[in-house]
Structure formats: structure tokens, C-alpha cells
Amino acid sequence: MLVRVTSEVLDPGEAIAAVASPRAGAINVFLGVVRDNNLGRNVGHLEYEAYESMALKVMRELGEEAMARFGLENVAILHRTGRLEIGETSLLIAISSGHRAESFTGGHWLVDEVKKRVPVWKKEVWDDGEEWIEGPESLGMQKAPPSMVSR
């Protein structure tokens, strides 16, 4: 299993190589990418911060749980920190499995759990300000920052 928290660019090729296995008939790759808008506002760039030691621990636990629960061959979970521009990859997950079905179901579960449980935060920076965006998007629980609510 490959888990990493890094300020370096994430390379899908490395994650694919890390999970490749002669027993795997499928490799599924998910990229979480910085988009140029959120909650109706234009985003300039994002800044990610992690509780790195705990993030690695939680990623490893989730990876093990995903492998056991869905019968996966291997998983790679990488999260980037620091300043990310539009279009850059913040989260990279690769999954190998015997057949394609579990690579999709296991991958969907793992992406959602990573977003819920791994202690990583992002700050949106736009032209005239910045705001921490807190709450997992995957659960629809992401809150509009106070500055937007009061508008």
C-alpha cells in the first residue's frame, strides 16, 4: 500500500505502478482536481493543510479497510498540501482488483471516506479575500463561509 502527504506534484503513473499486480484485472484511478469555482464564487487558488502524521495513519487504516471490505488487491492514497492552482490534482487514489466491479465500488467508498476522515483542510483564495472551506463535499455538508451567508 502506498500512502503519502506531500507538497510535490502527484503523479498518477507512480500510483498505478504502486498498485499493479499480476492478480489484478482492473486498476481504477481517481483524481480530485482543483476547480475554478465553488459555491458560486470564482476561485483563484487553494491552499491545503494537513495534520500529516494523523493523516497518514488514517489513510493507512482506510486503505486496509477498503482492501478487506471489497477484496481489493492494493490501494494507493496520496494527498497534496500547500498551494494548488486550478487544474492541479489534490487527491490521487488508485485501486487494483481482480475484476472491475469492486474497483468502482471500493474506489467510490474509499474516496468518500478519505474526504470524511483524513484530517486535511483547504482554504479558498480569490481576488479579494480568502476563507477556510470546512466540511466534506462528498456528504453535501460543505458550508458556505460566513462572509457569503451574510451577503
Add this chain to the structure above:
Amino acid sequence: MCIGGAGLAQPAAKPGYNGRVGVTVLLFASLAQAAGTRRLELEWRDGETVGSVCARVIERMPALERFVPNLVFALNEEYADAADPVPRGATVALIPPVSGGS
């Protein structure tokens, strides 16, 4: 009240003792920004719990009180409940809602 509003039920963290006498508190994201610091050292008190540590941080930095309803806690890098006992030398993290990925 530091009751850990956001939940995330977890088994109690294993107690650990790393040789320091106090309690280290880690702050992140919006909380660190509001506090102007990422780390506090508190004196350990008898009967210390995650909730009592959180309450003492708020006492020292009242500006953080508005974050409390949305916080979860970690004790020695495991998600923890407010009622979990905090051993001497432990690290408690006050964790705002996480937002990984993009």
C-alpha cells in the same frame, strides 16, 4: 461546552506516555488562523479529559469558542470523544471539519 459536536464515533484512543509532563494541543486551519498559533502546551491536571483540555484552550483564547460546535477531537492521532481520559504527555488535536480532495 466542549462536547465534540461533529461526532465521528471511534473506539477510545490508546493511552500513551511519551515522557513529557504536560499536554500538547494542536490547532489547524481556521482554528489556527483565529488563534494565531498552531500549538499550545498546557499543564496536565489530574482527571484530565479531551473535553477539559478543549475547555482550557477556550478559556485562554475565547475567540475560539465559536468553532467549538463543529469540532472533533483527536488524542494521540486517533479520533477521540470529549470524555476520553488524557494521559500525561499526550497530544490533543482540535479538528475543524475536514475538507480533503477537491
